Amino acid sequence: MFNNKELFKTVFKEKLVSCLGKSIEEASPGDVYKMLGTLIREFIGREWAETNQAYKVQQEKQVYYFSMEFLIGRLLGNNLLNLGMLETVRDGLLDLGWNLEEIEEQEPDAGLGNGGLGRLAACFLDSLASLGYAGHGCGIRYKYGLFEQKIVDGHQVELPDDWLQKGNVWEECREDKRIEVCFWGRVEVSEENGRTVFNSVDYEKIWAVPYDVPIIGYGDLHVNTLRLWSAESAVEPSKMRMEGQNSYYKFLDYTRSAESISEFLYPDDSGYEGKLLRLKQQYFLCSAGLQSVLRTFEKLGLPYLELPHKVAVHINDTHPTLVIPELMRILIDERGFGWDEAWEITSRTVSYTNHTLMGEALEKWPVNMVRELLPRVYMIIEEINKRFCGMLLERYPERQDLVSRMAIIEGDQVKMAHLAILGSYSVNGVAQLHTELLKSDVMKPFYELYPERFNNKTNGITHRRWLMHANPKLSHLISESIGTDWIKHPHQLLRLESFKNDPAFLDQIMRIKRGNKLRLAAYIQQKQGIAVDPDSIFDVQVKRLHAYKRQLMNILHVMHLYNDIKDHPSQERVPRTFIFGAKAAPGYYLAKSIIKLINVVADVVNSDPQMDGKLKVLFLENYSVSLAEKIIPAANVSEQISTAGKEASGTGNMKFMMNGALTIGTLDGANVEMHDMLGDENMFLFGLRSEEVVNYYKYGGYLAREVYNRDPRIKRVMDQLMSPGPFCCHEREFGMIYQSILDHNDEFFVLRDFAGYAETQAAIDQAYLNAQSWASKSVVNIAHAGHFSSDCTINRYARDIWHIRRVGPLLEV
Template sequence: MFNNKEAFKQLFQEKLVSKLGKPKMEAQKADVYKVLSSMIREYASKNWIKTNQNYQAHQEKQVYYFSMEFLIGRLLGNNLLNLGMLELVRDGLKELGWDLEEIEEEESDAGLGNGGLGRLAACFLDSLATLQYAGHGCGIRYKYGLFEQKIVEGNQVELPDYWLQKGNEWEVRRPDKKVEVRFKGNVEISKENGELVFETHNYDAVTAIPYDMPVIGYEGEHVNTLRIWSDCSVDSISEFLYPDDSQYEGKLLRLKQQYFLCSAGVQSIVRTFEKLGLSIEHLPEKVAIHINDTHPTLVIPELMRILIDVKGLGWAEAWELTTRTVSYTNHTTLSEALEKWPVSMLKELLPRIYMIIEEINTRFCGMLMKKYPDQPEIVPQMSIIDGHQLKMANLAIVGSYSVNGVAALHTDILMKREMKLFYDLYPNRFNNKTNGITHRRWLLHANPALSNLINESIGTRWIDSPEEMVGILKYSEDSGFQDRTRAIKQHNKLKLASFIHEKQGIIVDPYSIFDIHVKRLHGYKRQLMNILHIMYLYNQLKQNPSMDRIPRTFIFGAKAAPSYWLAKRIIKLINVVAHQVNRDRKVNQKLKVIFLENYSVSLAEKIIPAADVSEQISTASKEASGTGNMKFMMNGALTIGTMDGANVEMHDMVGDANMFIFGLQSDQVLEYYQHGGYAVQNVYHSDARVREVMDQLVSPGYFGLNGYEFEDIFHSIMSTNDEYFVLKDFASYIEAHQQIDRSYRSPKKWQRKSIINIAHSGKFSSDCTIRKYASEIWGLERI
């Protein structure tokens, strides 16, 4: 389409006229974005078509990655980078009078995901395409994202996130690929030639229409597909990401969404497979279906339904094909996060699917009774249907050939504790695949200055082989390299400080330590411990304003689920403390607190390159992996964290000297849980620092309008015996922060630590992770 700057400029101006009927001088930024993104999609479409034709012609095995979330972020800059056009387009636009960074701001963050689960799926798609594997995403085209977060008087207010308001330039509507998804109805059973035949009548039919988005691999030749399904009926199933499930109707809608995705996706996969002209017995040789957490687990009974009811296979053959096709990633050890559905709801909404699940369970329990005749208590513990509930994780394990955790510690906990009975039954089914992030978005695109320095120092091979980033270790003691990495960090901090001033009118010291905690707001992620520690620092500075402390800017970004009351109260506390600290002239030269509203991928790309300190402080054993920790590490931030999730593997690589580790170990936490927790009252009464900040939550004249504003937070700790060990780890957390203060006083030593972290971060590229999935789970070959 264009291979030099002048050709780009000419074509771009022609497209402005042909697409929008506007000459250059009349075009607005939104016009520039619209035309530029459509040009790039058209350009990529040639290789998109070619890639799919290749798969068909060579009958390549393909993996379909099912996820309720794909947090893909903005695509313009990332696609330009992967196509090798970023600098050419940036320079061409500049000569035409536009700034590419400002044009990128015109793109909405796609409302297709919420947190780490969805961002992982997006990183995996990027790596699949770059590494030239045949791998596609299967998701839902939500009309509205989770919500747009506004902070009003310190409170989270949820507004609709209508991300499609201006359209989506990256998608192609494919009505020719539509399928029908059926709900409710009556199942009639008859016999033909001695075989049972199942037919559903009087069902409610919903039309699922796919929208395809190109997933462009690095250097642009290989283009896979993210297919997102939309329901265009009046009472649209696909309208909202994660409808509130605190009430029956919301829960029912979530179940509808899950089956809508699974049924549409599996039907589409089988139709694509049939074009190969092979009998259905070859399905596992050509298709791998992967379910990202339990939300898409209904692919298992849906595939069984198609194989039995549509293809006419017997149960045994259908089950053998299904369990050779489906694999499952577990993302949690939290019991409340392991999905369960009311049997009554499933029976009414999906009668045929429920019959299949019931049969799977009957056969599975029968096998257990034969295997463990002297241990009858095992059967109800492992059963897929437990009384009035369907356990989705149990169904996912039983119906798949691979079950993986997402960090070494997480997988170990699954096998030895949370899913021990299943591991004992299926030891070869369990494996670990530590999560990863795409270094193209999180380093090349988000932090180009640091990427260029790495290129100058060790060459560009690390872009294709991120493990080779370890080559910069030899520069960790080099004062010139240290100075340049410090200057890059300072430039990024100045940019973030400018952004904060523009958005909130608050001046932050760009030479202070930028201490950053950005992730979903949840009790186990312990944003509460962070803000209690800030209250402790504030108390110290109030008592002694001249005390010797390195200035610190604490930055938060987090959304709380709309129905998660305590999480929303913690957001209020953060903002109330921020308001008091930031306007107190006695301390605000040494301490600032910022809450950046509406945390998103595009906001993360501004925040992460500017971080000095990365807060990864989850209760040990609770965070499955984490991927934010990897993004900060890759951009040279030092981690303060517990030995939890992938922090453990980061620590294995860089050691105590280059991280700030604190708190209980996972086995200690699990031991406490087995014995009902610890005596929180003892910590409260024995540590004056703990008692002071806790009392300030309920005392007039401190934080809040009156003495009762944060009583709920106080009682959430004291009356639940401190479920997440906030107070138990508090003293250790204070000491780790004191270590940070001491370390930052030696710039050369700090920068050495930073470089060591960057050097080892290549291991956490999603390219490394996907190579392992492809070879050890899916059986894919690079094209």
């Protein structure tokens, strides 16, 4: 695009004048961002078209990754990095009087996701394009993200996340490729030429309009597509049937109903209307996405029996499970296939990733809701269930219990995970422990019936965003030390281990870490007016707020540290800065109470002069991808303390590891595999093992009140939640937290693991005093982090699940 910065400056200034009628002196930061994005979009347009043409001509199998979330973050810096123009543009802008980091701040985080599931999908898209695979994303273009979080008087307050307010420079609307999606109505059954025909009538039609976002691969300019669907009215006011004075209002109601489908990420589903909207969103994604995929396939001119050889449809968790009955509907009703042929095609095309071990997170939908909203789809689900249950009864006549345990429809519920497993040729977990627990517990009867379908694919992260872009000085040091092959082959990071005892290298590692801490400290000072000590331990827990992730244990320990400092003010301490960042679901009141507690503790600690130089606590509001890119490179300690057996994998643990933070954690999710590589000496483990947790759930034997009465540290902090004092302004302010632990017997074993956690935190203090040793452990963590690159994960998906190959050079087309 630009051979040098002088060419860039010339082209950029001309673009400002021709598009905005402004000189560089008149331009605002928003103008500069918009023009940079426009230049990149124009530049990669040809490669985007050529990539799609290469896929069509070479007829390689293509992957379509269906996900309700794509947490892509900001794209400007990442795109410049992948195009190899980051330094040229940074230097050119500096000559023109602009700082690239300031320009990047003009881009809102795309409101397309919430947590690890969406961030994983984004990393996978980056790796698919960078490795040259034909792989695309399929999602929803939400007008509003989850919410913008503000902290007011310690409470989480949710504001609309209007991320599209100023448009999206990266997207291209494909109005000509819009697709019809239908809801409600009824099914008429008839016979034609000896064949049963199903016709949907009296349905409500809406348009799904695609907006395409280019996904730019690193280096070789493969450009894949993230297709996001926006819901729009399919009825023009002038053509709507008039019914007296009510016609105008009926049209408005219909339009609002249609557009609401793509309005909010995760609408509140605590009531019937919210649940119905969530189900609408899921079918909208599945129907529009599948119809688009089949349009592309049909251009190949191949028979539909070839679909599994040319198309892989992957569903990211159960949210897109309706692709299975929807593909059956299209094949049977619109393409004329019989049931057996349609099922053969469908079950060889779809694959499924499970993301949870928690029963309450396994999706279920009310039968009546599905039947009324999607009458033909429900008929197909019902038939799948009928045939499956009949097979079970025939094969295992003595195992009547299997039918109720494995049925897709049980009572008044449709179990989406069961449908996903039954209609997929591959079912994978996202960490070794998670997959083993799926097979041995959560989905045991399905594993016994279909053992060949189950496999593990441990999650991964893209090292380009989370190391090269987020931590450029560390990235440069790595390249100076071991060359640049690691960028394309992240396992090469293992070569860093030879530097773990090199004093000069370790000194550079420590200087880079301190620089990142100074950068974060400046951000905290600017945003919250709180000065933090860059020489203190930055102990970080940033992730979605949920009871099983145990932010509560972390803040209870902070309360204990405060108490201990007050009791022994003259005792020497290793300074600590505890940093939290998390959003709680709006209706999750326990989680919101924990956020309030964290902020109350922060106010108490940070206003107490006795804590100076010893303890600080921060809650950074509105946690996001762009904020994570500031926090993670600065962290010394990574908190991965979920109850063992509850976290499917985690990807935050990998990002911290890649940036040299040391983990304090349980043997949960991917922490297990990290420990296999790092050993006890390079991370800090504590707490129950997953099998111990399972035994407690099955056989009992744990009483939280016994621990409370036995450990005076625990009793003190728990009592401080309820009695007026430093952390409680009025009696029972944190009664919900107190009850969840003592009245409901501590479901996630916070008190059971507290002593081990406190002991391990004390060990961290001692380890941090030896700076060279700490830096050496940090290097070992970075060296082994290449194992968790999403490039490696995607290569395993490509080989074992999707059976796809890299597409050859575009010049051959």
